[in-house]
Amino acid sequence: MDSESNIKWNPFSPNYSEDPYPHLKNCRDNNPVQRMSDDSYFIFDYKHVSKFLKEKKFKVHSLSEYLGEKETYIFKNVENGCPYLSKATELWPMFLNDDIHRKIRRAITKAFYSLELADLLNESLETTLGTFENKETFNLVDFCGIYINHFIKKALNIDVEEYEQIKQYSNLLAKSQELYIPKQVYQEINAEILSRKNVFKNSIFKDVILEETKGLNLDDDQLYSIMMISFMAAFETSKDNLSLGLYEILKNPELIEFILKSDTKELKTIIEEIFRFSTPLQYTIRINPYSINVGDCFIPENSKLYLCIASANRDEKIFTQPDELIPNRVVNPHLSFGAGAHQCIGATIARQEMEISLVPMLRFLKNYSVTDVKWSKQILMRTANTITVCKKS
Amino acid sequence: MIIKNWLLDKIAEESGLEKDTINCDEPIENFELDSLSSISIAFDIEKEFNLDEINPTVFQEFNTINKLAQWIQNQI
Numbered sequence: 064m065d066s067e068s069n070i071k072w073n074p075f076s077p078n079y080s081e082d083p084y085p086h087l088k089n090c091r092d093n094n095p096v097q098r099m100s101d102d103s104y105f106i107f108d109y110k111h112v113s114k115f116l117k118e119k120k121f122k123v124h125s126l127s128e129y130l131g132e133k134e135t136y137i138f139k140n141v142e143n144g145c146p147y148l149s150k151a152t153e154l155w156p157m158f159l160n161d162d163i164h165r166k167i168r169r170a171i172t173k174a175f176y177s178l179e180l181a182d183l184l185n186e187s188l189e190t191t192l193g194t195f196e197n198k199e200t201f202n203l204v205d206f207c208g209i210y211i212n213h214f215i216k217k218a219l220n221i222d223v224e225e226y227e228q229i230k231q232y233s234n235l236l237a238k239s240q241e242l243y244i245p246k247q248v249y250q251e252i253n254a255e256i257l258s259r260k261n262v263f264k265n266s267i268f269k270d271v272i273l274e275e276t277k278g279l280n281l282d283d284d285q286l287y288s289i290m291m292i293s294f295m296a297a298f299e300t301s302k303d304n305l306s307l308g309l310y311e312i313l314k315n316p317e318l319i320e321f322i323l324k325s326d327t328k329e330l331k332t333i334i335e336e337i338f339r340f341s342t343p344l345q346y347t348i349r350i351n352p353y354s355i356n357v358g359d360c361f362i363p364e365n366s367k368l369y370l371c372i373a374s375a376n377r378d379e380k381i382f383t384q385p386d387e388l389i390p391n392r393v394v395n396p397h398l399s400f401g402a403g404a405h406q407c408i409g410a411t412i413a414r415q416e417m418e419i420s421l422v423p424m425l426r427f428l429k430n431y432s433v434t435d436v437k438w439s440k441q442i443l444m445r446t447a448n449t450i451t452v453c454k455k456s
Numbered sequence: 457m458i459i460k461n462w463l464l465d466k467i468a469e470e471s472g473l474e475k476d477t478i479n480c481d482e483p484i485e486n487f488e489l490d491s492l493s494s495i496s497i498a499f500d501i502e503k504e505f506n507l508d509e510i511n512p513t514v515f516q517e518f519n520t521i522n523k524l525a526q527w528i529q530n531q532i
């Protein structure tokens with residue numbers, strides 16, 4: 064492994080937001096383990112990403128602690144600034160280890176699986192198709208977002224009428240864990256989170272969380288922390304997966320026809336391929352409690368390892384024609400839901416969302432074509448801000 | 457000159473150093489700004505001078521206040 068290779072990971076390289084995959088391939092092919100100037104490491108190949116996700120002794124870092132350390136700086140010279148970022152992220156399971164992680168993870172899982180999902184999702188689909196019926200042009204991201212939001216809003220009893228506001232709230236929560244966030248944006252996130260402390264009204268979901276965490280004596284802020292992450296984790300990734308997937312499919316009329324004709328088994332295979340292809344969560348971070356060698360690269364203990372799931376999911380050693388969306392891909396061990404102790408608890412739900420919506424949505428959307436796309440600059444979570452579609456004449 | 461002064465103010469504010477002790481030909485990294493400060497300064501530069509997103513590597517390439525001011529001048 065050539066640590067002197069001049070291929071360096073740089074999410075500000077030209078066109079990265081539009082299409083990160085050529086740059087990630089370049090990294091994977093030429094410099095698959097990279098040490099950064101802050102002594103963190105980036106890992107791009109499937110073999111190691113997969114291995115490190117599953118490594119039982121590896122830890123996750125604490126976002127809440129990081130934000131806590133930075134709060135004095137972030138709120139310096141801010142009048143009436145009430146630092147809440149660290150508190151707000153305290154119980155987000157992707158940043159917890161050991162016993163507290165297991166407890167919070169179990170509570171959120173139970174709460175989600177106490178919902179009548181199929182009914183909620185069918186109702187969401189009907190509402191979405193109704194909302195966009197007869198529209199000449201619209202934003203496909205909102206089309207997907209409204210579908211996902213409709214069910215989450217009911218399940219979590221969210222007291223916000225306007226979809227635009229919910230979208231903004233979720234996006235700011237997602238940004239709190241992003242890379243390269245300036246203090247000005249952290250201040251905005253902080254204000255938003257504080258102003259919405261009472262948005263999650265009483266619900267079965269909340270009751271289950273409380274019941275399952277009885278022994279922990281959670282205070283209101285901690286309960287709010289769990290509700291926020293349940294909302295954001297479920298909304299943001301599902302919306303992104305569906306919109307990125309539909310965007311790709313709409314470019315290819317043969318693929319649309321293939322999906323419209325698919326049977327249940329074929330549909331499940333296609334949906335897995337959409338998860339691989341979109342990889343909504345593109346990176347995740349682990350800490351190695353002991354030193355390791357990755358190829359020729361020595362990594363000292365307690366380093367921050369950025370595992371590039373997006374790159375692993377396009378590794379040609381595992382996936383033939385990795386940059387093609389192949390609807391009948393047979394071998395598909397993608398890592399879009401992570402793996403190991405932090406593997407996504409919502410994978411079954413995400414699959415169900417797709418199984419219910421994909422065919423009816425395509426039947427509706429096949430009369431439309433994509434005319435414009437605006438990608439977000441986010442790095443950890445791949446998101447389009449707008450995908451404009453217009454009715455074909 | 458306006459850009460340079462604006463930058464000088466920013467960096468003084470972020471680093472806690474007195475303005476008149478800052479040498480505009482000294483590498484900015486000597487002022488011990490961490491990455492969050494650099495990103496926040498970049499964000500302010502974008503806003504102030506109406507620039508598109510700045511690649512944080514400009515701080516490495518244009519690593520003094522004088523060079524950075526010149527770089528901004530060339531962007532606007």
Ligand code: HEM
Nearest residue numbers: 156157296297300301304347399400401405407408409413
């Ligand atoms: C296509 C949709 C989704 C994708 C691609 C996705 C992806 C992921 C990934 C990669 C992780 C692991 C993060 C890590 O290892 O650091 C994760 C964790 C998580 N996901 Fe999802 N997710 C999706 C949908 C959902 C949904 C619908 C829910 C809720 C119902 C959900 C809830 C969670 C939670 C709570 C965690 C944290 C688990 C833990 O740390 O123990 N996700 N997700």
